[in-house]
Amino acid sequence: MNKTDNSVLIIGGGLAGLFCALKLAPKAVTVITAAPIGRGASSAWAQAGIAAAVGPGDTIEKHVADTIAAGDGIVDEAVARMMASQASDRIHDLLDYGVPFDRDLEGRLQVSREAAHSESRIVRVRGDMAGRAIMQALVETVKKTPSIRVLGGYVVERLLVEDGRVVGLQALGNGEGEENILTLRGSQVVIAAGGIGHLYEVTTNPAEARGGGVGMAARAGARMADLEFVQFHPTAINVGKDPAPLATEALRGHGATLLNKDGERFMLPIHPDAELAPRDVVARGIFAEVQAGRGAFLDCTRAVGETFAEEFPTVYGYCREAGIDPVTQPIPVIPAAHYFMGGIWTDLDGRTSLPGLWACGEVTSTGAHGANRLASNSLLEAVVFSARIADALGGEDLWDAPADWSEGSMESGRQKPRPDSDQMKLLRHTMSSDLGVLRNKAGMREALRTILRLEREADTERFLNVLAAAKLIAVCALNRTESRGGHFRTDFPAEDEAWRRRTFTTLDQAEKTIPALLEE
Structure with a gap:
């Protein structure tokens, strides 16, 4: 046509x-x-x-x-x-x-x-x-x-x-x-x-x-x-979804911390700004923990806690869909391709x-x-x-x-999504x-x-x-x-x-x- x-x-x-x-x-x-x-x-x-x-x-x-x-x-x-x-x-x-x-x-x-x-x-x-x-x-x-x-x-x-x-x-x-x-x-x-x-x-x-x-x-x-x-967002929620849901950086700005499975704040020795270091630094820190088998988790339990659903409704919804309660549980995270x-x-x-x-x-x-x-x-x-x-x-x-x-x-509607x-x-x-x-x-x-x-x-x-x-x-x-x-x-x-x-x-x-x- x-x-x-x-x-x-x-x-x-x-x-x-x-x-x-x-x-x-x-x-x-x-x-x-x-x-x-x-x-x-x-x-x-x-x-x-x-x-x-x-x-x-x-x-x-x-x-x-x-x-x-x-x-x-x-x-x-x-x-x-x-x-x-x-x-x-x-x-x-x-x-x-x-x-x-x-x-x-x-x-x-x-x-x-x-x-x-x-x-x-x-x-x-x-x-x-x-x-x-x-x-x-x-x-x-x-x-x-x-x-x-x-x-x-x-x-x-x-x-x-x-x-x-x-x-x-x-x-x-x-x-x-x-x-x-x-x-x-x-x-x-x-x-x-x-x-x-x-x-x-x-x-x-x-x-x-x-x-x-x-x-x-x-x-x-x-x-x-x-x-x-290519910028990788450090904190995509690691629950096997494609696309991966995002745990906004504002959570870390709010005071959330990054822990491995042993409860260690692994960003502290990597950069003076720890969790608020530039995205590439945080992404590499998380990637290293995941590659080493220690995993990476965003702990919002103290920084956000009971107000999570009200302050961050999108992330709260993603977590609940995956069976995670971010009010009481740390969120598993992984770097994800985010911006070019x-x-x-x-x-x-x-x-x-x-x-x-x-x-x-x-x-x-x-x-x-x-x-x-x-x-x-x-x-x-x-x-x-x-x-x-x-x-x-x-x-x-x-x-x-x-x-x-x-x-x-x-x-609209002529082009339907196709699987990869x-x-x-x-x-x-x-x-x-x-x-x-x-x-x-x-x-x-x-x-x-x-x-x-x-x-x-x-x-x-x-x-x-x-x-x-x-x-x-x-x-x-x-x-x-x-x-x-x-x-x-x-x-x-x-x-x-x-x-x-x-x-x-x-x-x-x-x-x-x-x-x-x-x-x-």
Whole structure:
């Protein structure tokens, strides 16, 4: 099925995509998403909230300084400053869209503190329900906005490039024959397709976050950045679920401690901030205990106790489903792939290296996060860059939505979730074993060989996109011969000043380095 469409095409129905669509109103926008909007998006599962210097005593400079420190030497300071300075405005946009952020008794926004933040600056909703509440508010607003059309049930598999410019996309529905192929041409294309967590066996991300957007843009020729940096959330709840439910970092900010099965607080000798050390440090500490057979447990019994269900209802629900009473029992935890600092390179306004293509959200690498994202900066980055794309496109020749645009606009349900194929299961196992929390040359080489073999056998565009993302992570991780942030190599455990820089590549450039990387 081919369609000529002069609207802005937005790939992805998470926070970044929907916020951009709303900011573009009343210009005509088509949102293409595999799952119904608001579902299949990591944003909806974000428990903590949005970082913004809105509390007493906090400043934009402090927020920038914390972001730079967490990013381990390679944050783009100009990007971090721009993002922090626009945080308050974006929080107020979300309030206007109906997000019920927590307030104190005097009506001021209530803020909490998380790891590596020097001040309390996390704006939350009912303790741990920010992501869900934000997405619910945006979905409701989108449904009432006549300029936004949603095409649900289509997985975008290919960007259409003509004369070096992105002019549209091709998507696949869940059926047989050409009628299920959707080809759309648009005035501009915005990719907000999410991250790569489902490339790993243990992840907090939904199944849709498997790197397809990253790989699709790379295969179209887009410039990529910082692809070796994957953040593992230290405290996924270890009860064998896929995706793994998350025990928010706010619990540790609240005073919860990490223990092994012998009751030892194993983070105390590892880092002066113990449980509130940067996420990569805590993840490695937990991983080591699990690997050694001692297990890792988050003990909230004293720090939260009887108020658990009221203060952290989402985590409480996850625990009770698994037969754990977090009021009286420690919660078993394990590191899980959580956030991708790498992705499609963009400038300060969300432009990619390909004319006609813009990007926002976790699919990007803007330079805001460096080697290790500061907690709760991800939702902030999504709304800041989505708004900047809308502002930048404000002067472009876009089409206003026709009067009957919203008629039948909420198409959905054509793409049904599918279980992982055997090839996908092998890829996830490979990524976790050799490109996970701990890495080394021999393991990463073996992973790259497996990825190349899967690529030779692949027979769908969708899986080729996924494999392109995995291949880029492997190549960039092999090339960076040091440890920094979310990239830790046991064979190069120290930081190297020569590597105190961001990395940039295209898929073609990365592929040219593979023979040398695989040489014995």
